Amino acid sequence: MNWLADILDGTNRAIAMVVRWLVLAMIVIQFAIVIGRYVFGVNSIAAQESVLYLHGAFFMLGAGYTLLVDKHVRVDIFYAKLSDAGRRRIDIFGHLFFLLPSMTALLYWSWPSVRNSWKILEGPISVGGIEAVFLLKSLIPAFCILVMLQSLAILIRLFSRRPTA
Incomplete structure (x- = not known):
């Protein structure tokens, strides 16, 4: 079964390799917005929204990779002091009873909004903005699926690793 885990890891690694470039694009666009506004007196709502879209895409699509490399926030104060077997039990419990159910609930409850947004091809957040809120809302189920x-x-x-103590 480790081959399946490798494929799932590879999926999040591949997405992360693409998504990391969104940060550079976001920085360049934000820099252009500031220069345009304060040097040339030009403003673009669509450009400002594009930074919002890129920021959302970066965090939502990068969450699975963050979990892969174990850089997510841990709140458990006892975890570091436990044996490998204790950490394994906490990880299994956390994934089965917290992470997977919460992602399933988020996917379930957000799906009608995403579906309706696609049905009407929901328009911009602000007048003059990007006419693709349906794409922004699609990040929610993508986030849930990648994390799951x-x-x-x-x-x-x-489950394939044997506990040591």
């Missing part, structure tokens, strides 16, 4: 896939890969590895 990574959680599944982690669980496969946790």
Whole structure:
């Protein structure tokens, strides 16, 4: 089953390799917005919204990779002091009873809004903005699916590994 976990890891790695360039694009666009506004007196709502879209895409599509490389926020104060077997049990419990159910609930409850947004091809957030809010809302189910896939890969590895103590 580790081959399946490798495929799921590879999916999030590949997406992260693409998504990381969104940060550079976001910086360049924001710099252009500031120069345009304060040097040339030109303003663009669509350009400002594009920074919002890129920021959302970066964080939502990069969440699975963050879980893969174990750089997410841990709140458990006892985790670091536990044995490998104790950490394994907490990880399994957390994925099965917190992460997967919360992602499933978010996917379930957000889906009608995303579906309706696509049905009407929901327009811009602001007048003169990007006419693609439906794409922005699509990041929600993508986020849920990528995090769930990574959680599944982690669980496969946790269940295939033998506890040491």
